[in-house]
Amino acid sequence: MVTVRLFAAARAAAGHDRVDATAGTLAEVLAELIERYPGLGPVLPRCSYLLDEMAVHGDHREITLDDGSALDILPPFAGG
């Protein structure tokens, strides 16, 4: 299991601020989340992902989330 923390619009879309997901690639974890919480579909493409506190880059299919890792999903906004 991986722990996923959802913030702002992602939290609102999922209706939860913290959920567990099956360990796997980032692409698999996100697909599982969208299947469980379809409202996340339009929100995720703009989000930044922190895997164990570090920003992820590159192909989501190549990024592996091991058991016990933590994923933070942060939608950006720039209002001031």
Add this chain to the structure above:
Amino acid sequence: MGAPALVEPAGELSIDEVRRYSRHLIIPDVGMTGQKRLKRARVLCVGAGGLGSPALMYLAAAGVGTLGIVEFDVVDESNLQRQIIHGQSDVGRSKAESARDSITEINPFVEVVIHPERLDSSNVMDLFAQYDLIVDGTDNFATRYLVNDACVLLGKPYVWGSIYRFDGQASVFWAEYGPCYRCLYPEPPPPGMVPSCAEGGVLGVLCASIGSIQVTEAIKLITGIGDSLLGRLMVYDALEMNYRQVKIRKDPNCAVCGVNPTVTELIDYDAFCGVISDAAAEAARDSTISVHDLKRMLDERAAGERDFVLIDVREPIEWEIVTIDGAELIPKGAFLDGSALEKLPTDKQIVLHCKVGGRSAEALAVLKGAGFADAVHVGGGINAWVSQIEPEKPNY
């Protein structure tokens, strides 16, 4: 997190200053030395809007000796619901001048320097170099990446805050001692996918919640007390009424502060963020697909399960550098002059892409206007495609 006090103490405080700042002076952690550091500090606030209003007022009251204001806008009646440094009689005036007058009324010991200009790559380095600390209260992604990159290149700390509806975020970025904004948000969001406060609204008092965090952090950095938000993002949810913390580590792959930075000087931030027209933002709002969606669609097309036309709207010189297999080139100009329309099939879905999603959104607006109701564009463009789907291809 381990950074020394940013500012050396000024000389003596006057009798009037001692009376004014007495509630600070009797806090052991601040004291006379801390107050003298504040007096000597030079803080630049980028924007005198929602976040800039409370930030400037509290920085002034706290006794920051020199406050700079970068702001080119004028006060509009719709600002007054949250931009509390301006009042009814200021409507139509320069925000910079209105803010200066309010600050002088709050604390005449503050020297205010107004920079009534639009912050851009041509002036940001000279402006920031004059200050110890930057407070970012701007309202768009292009300026936020500009502020970040300039601060990294100059080695300056800055206090960042951002608001939308009931949500707020704040942090301290200082590449010498921790992460920068790009370590948290490496890429700007696809153009048109994130509404601004003007489009989506903002709870006025949220400005105070986040602006006051920014001022707290500024005071701590200047005086060298406490644990700063460097390496932590504070996320505020006004509806749930909670603050959650996200730890952020410095990213060795960061484009500007990483081990092998690819951004070593200022870039074109409007192009980087794909700044687009209102019509393009409107067209893109419900018609943006991700590069993963596109990958799936292309796989389905190859399997004979679906049909669509993928159009690359970049210029031929960019097509030479890198392409997505299965795309056809029709530069954006041919959409704007209408000549592209007759080349397009009307019985197939049209999918547009460009480099980052700005030009394809503009072309999409033309298509929607011409009746191509199911046309979509690819958020993030070929840059996102290369970084997420085909990293072996070149980015540019």
